[in-house]
Amino acid sequence: MKTKNLLMLLAIAGMMIFASCKKDETPAPLTKEEATIELTSIEENYLTDIEGYETSEAAQAMSFAENLDLSFSNDLKKAPINNKESFQKSIVKTYYSFLAKENSDESLLDFDFENNVGTWNKVNGEWVRTPDQTNKIVVIFSFKGGTKNGTLTFYDYAKKTISFDGENExxxxxxxxxxxxxxxxxxxxxxxxxxNLSYSSTSMKMSFKFDYTLGIYSSTTSFALEGNRSGGTISVLNEIKKSDDIIRSTSFTMKLTDIQTGSLIVDAKYRIKDIIIKWAININSTTNFDGNPSDFQNISVWTAGGAKVADVIFRSEEGEWIPYFKFADNSEVIVSVFFSEQLMDNIFDFNDTLFYFNFK
Structure with a gap:
């Protein structure tokens, strides 16, 4: 009996130790001094890496190739690497059409692959196709002063069929x-x-993903929409990496809980290197957007490891709501002390996107 009791005590002790260890896995909030160090270093190499991504030879080559005056590839210019806002709008329009019980291909990229298989060369200013390929499109072009030194190849083409209101698409x-x-x-x-798309009389799902590799850089953009007649959810991710390390990642999940009242719940993240800004937003058709932004959104800053850096609050100054960091000791410092004007603009643009997706 004593042995059995001893074993039970040891088991309980082990569980308590395990629970204690699990609890300790959550990092403590940073002190103001620690938070200041994190925020001060947030842009170290960040702008350099972003500029490197946007101006790299690989990005220039991809941009040049994607913007060749090929009539059959014009629709690909709607891809979000060229215009994220336009593509996101098309997804919302598709959902509007679904609610109106109408068909819509607003967000679908169209590409006439079968009729353009072959090798394309420019002859006397006109694109000429030679039907010498079986399952790919090869476009020969001149890049940066070279002569026919570039090749754009389209391959792995596939299509699917869905049924909408009795019609196949x-x-x-x-x-x-x-x-x-x-x-x-x-x-x-x-x-x-x-x-990937699916429709029924009562619900719809659609998802799109774009994966790019640009030399040492890579980027992923994905969109997903799932909705029915009473509500819907949109999820968006835009991420840029350098050698598998995140430079910038923005994402949000937006849930429309009531179409009639425009009730919207949003969880969003803006990651810069190892710092993550988080939004928790709750709005509807009666929300006063002219008031204190803190009344309808909670914004906080965290490390990638899970330690809280600060809250973001707003103070009214000369008719404008100005963001401040509020640290663990309750002291406040204006955000612009730590963030450059360019980074502030990028974050504000992302913040505006979250409210653009109001379905009302």
């Missing part, structure tokens, strides 16, 4: 492309597009 579900330049490490850049 075919859409592109997969397309890969790559850019190769003579004298560079190839492929210089790649892109993979995937899409």
């Amino acid at each position: 075919t859409y592109m579900s997969n397309l890969s492309s790559k850019v190769e330049i003579v004298g560079m490490v190839n492929p210089v850049a790649t892109r993979k597009y995937t899409a």
